[in-house]
Amino acid sequence: MMAYFASIIFLVFVLIFSSCRAQVKFDKNYKQTWGEDHLTVTDGGNGVSLMLNEQHGGAGFISLSDFGSGFFEIEMKIPNKNTNGVITSFYLQEVAFGKPVEGVNHFEFDIEFYGRNFSTNVFAKDQGHREQLFHLWFDPTAGFHKYQILWNQHQIAWFVDGEAVRIWKNLQHRGVAFPSQPLHVEASIWNATFAGGNVDWSQAPFTAFYKDFAMNACVYQGSNPKECYSEKYYWNQKQYWTLTPAQQAQLTNHRKNHMYFDYCSDSSKAGPECKFNQ
Numbered sequence: 001m002m003a004y005f006a007s008i009i010f011l012v013f014v015l016i017f018s019s020c021r022a023q024v025k026f027d028k029n030y031k032q033t034w035g036e037d038h039l040t041v042t043d044g045g046n047g048v049s050l051m052l053n054e055q056h057g058g059a060g061f062i063s064l065s066d067f068g069s070g071f072f073e074i075e076m077k078i079p080n081k082n083t084n085g086v087i088t089s090f091y092l093q094e095v096a097f098g099k100p101v102e103g104v105n106h107f108e109f110d111i112e113f114y115g116r117n118f119s120t121n122v123f124a125k126d127q128g129h130r131e132q133l134f135h136l137w138f139d140p141t142a143g144f145h146k147y148q149i150l151w152n153q154h155q156i157a158w159f160v161d162g163e164a165v166r167i168w169k170n171l172q173h174r175g176v177a178f179p180s181q182p183l184h185v186e187a188s189i190w191n192a193t194f195a196g197g198n199v200d201w202s203q204a205p206f207t208a209f210y211k212d213f214a215m216n217a218c219v220y221q222g223s224n225p226k227e228c229y230s231e232k233y234y235w236n237q238k239q240y241w242t243l244t245p246a247q248q249a250q251l252t253n254h255r256k257n258h259m260y261f262d263y264c265s266d267s268s269k270a271g272p273e274c275k276f277n278q
Contacts, residue, residue, distance in 0.1 A: 022214070023046050023212075023214075024212075024213045024214040024215075025044075025045035025046060025213065026041055026045050026046070026047070026048050026061075026213050027041075027045060028213065029063055029064055029065075029213050029214070029215050030048075030061045030062065030063055030064060030185075030213060031061060031062060031064060032059070032060070032061050033060045033061055033062045033186070034059060034060050034188075035050065035051075035056075035057070035058055035059020035060060036056070036059075038050060038051040038052070038053075038056060038057070038058060038059035039051075039059040039060075039061065042209075043211070046211060046213075047209060047210065047211040048061065048209070048210045048211070049207050049208065049209050049210075050088075050187070050188065050189040050207065050208045050209075050210070051189070051205045051206065051207045051208075052079075052086060052189045052190065052191060052204065052205060052206040052207075053201075053204040053205040053206070054199070054201040054204055057190065057191075058188060058189040058190040058191065059188065059189060060186060060187060060188030060189070060190075061186070061187055061188075062184060062185065062186045063184045063185040063186070063215070065184070065215075065217075065219045065220070066182035066183065066184045066219070066220040067092075067151075067182060067183055067184065067185075067217040067218055067219060067220055067228070068182055068218045068219075068220040068225050068227070068228025068229070069151055069152050069153070069217065069218045069228040069229060069233060069235060069236060070150075070151055070215070070216055070217025070218060070233075070235060071148065071149075071150050071151075071216045071217070071234075071235040072092065072148065072149045072150075072151070072185055072215075072216070072217060073146055073147065073148040073149075073212065073214075073216075074090045074146075074147055074187065074210055074211075074212055074213075075144040075145065075146050075147075075210065075211045075212040076088065076090060076140075076144065076145065076147055076187075076208065076209065076210050077140070077141065077142075077143060077144045077145070077208065077209040078113050078116065078140050078141050078208050079141065079189075079206040079207055079208055080141035080142070081203040081206060082115075082200050082203050083113075083115040083116060083196075083203075083206060084115045084195070084196035084197045084198070084199065084200065085115070085191050085192065085193060085195050085196050085197050085198055085199035085200075086113075086115060086189065086190075086191055086195060086196075086199060086206050087112055087113065087114060087188075087189065087190050087191065087192055087195045088112070088113040088188075088189050088208040089110060089111065089112040089113070089186075089187060089188050089189070090111045090112075090147055090185070090186075090187045090210075091108060091109060091110040091111060091112070091149075091185070091186055091187070092107075092108065092109045092149060092151065092183040092184070092185060093106070093107070093108045093109075093183060093184060093185075093186055094106045094107040094108065094179065094181060094182070094183050095108075096184075103127075105123075105125050105126050105127065106123055106125065107123055107124065107125055107177070107179040107181070107183060108121070108122070108123035108128065109121075109122055109123075109149055109151070109156055109158075109168070109183075110122070111147045111149065111158065112195075113140065114133070114194070114195035114196050115195060115196040116139075116140060116141065117133055117134070117135060117196070117260075118133065118134040118135070118136050118140070118160070118165075119131055119132070119133045119134075120132050120134075120158050120165065120166045122156075122168055124176065124177040124178070124271075124273075125177040126177070129263060129269055130263050130269070130271070131261060131263050132166055132259055132261065132262050132263065133259065133260055133261040134165065134254065134258045134259050134260065135258055135260060136160065136258065137254075137257075137258060138161075144209070144211065145160065145161050146159075146160070146161050146162065146212070147159075147160060148160075148162070150235055150240065151179075151183070151235075152229070152235055152236045152240055152241070153170060153178075153180075153229050153236070154169070154170050154240070154241035154242065155167060155168065155169050155170060155240075155241065155242065155243075156168040157243065157247075163247075163250040163254065164243055164247040164248070164250045164251040164254075165250075165251065165254045165258075166251070166277075167243060167251060167277050168273065168277055169273070169276055169277055171272070171273055171276060174272050174273075174276075175272060176271065176272055176273045180225055181225065182220035182225070187210060189206065189207075189208045216234075216235065218230075218233055251278075252278075255278070264277075
């Protein structure tokens with residue numbers, strides 16, 4: 001009974017908090033990193049569009065700060081076309097923008113669309129390849145939806161419209177890497193064959209839309225990273241150390257009914273975390 005009430009309280013808090021959030025303009029927390037005129041600020045600064053075409057590629061943006069913990073979210077609408085080969089993303093990453101990621105062991109926690117298919121991935125101080133892919137229970141091209149990543153020193157959790165879809169627990173005591181250094185936020189649109197094959201460029205341009213640029217995170221000050229573990233930040237408080245029973249039920253449901261690929265099912269990729277992140 002107490003667990004049930006805890007779940008209800010958490011849901012009410014999220015609904016009230018989300019409804020009370022003030023609009024924050026893009027340039028308060030983000031800046032463009034690449035793509036030149038393929039990034040367009042819209043709605044008086046409250047929205048951004050990212051465009052991909054064959055001649056000049058895609059575009060991306062990055063947070064102005066690095067962080068030590070937080071509850072990161074964005075509202076996103078992906079291109080409404082045949083988007084095989086097109087990747088639309090929102091993610092946390094350790095490696096500084098402009099430095100090569102390929103071949104560099106680093107932390108990264110991804111929300112990506114491979115075409116219309118929803119993907120989450122983890123780089124745990126290595127080269128990643130921990131994909132879980134879903135067919136979402138709605139059309140992500142038809143309107144904006146909220147995509148969230150919670151990060152504290154106990155777990156990293158992914159949510160879609162407030163519903164849990166993935167968990168990465170702090171299992172350092174079992175030899176699984178977990179971030180204790182700053183991460184920043186990035187978002188982008190680009191193309192790769194692993195995202196469903198070659199792009200049908202006759203469909204171009206492909207445009208993704210983003211809004212809701214508010215930040216709920218501890219800015220890393222470059223001194224003691226543990227300052228961002230404080231419970232003065234709501235996302236570090238005990239009720240966020242694990243999923244609530246309601247969230248665990250959501251996770252189980254979406255794994256059963258919407259996930260169509262899990263790296264843990266491949267014995268060559270499965271790590272010790274797989275048996276705990278269910």
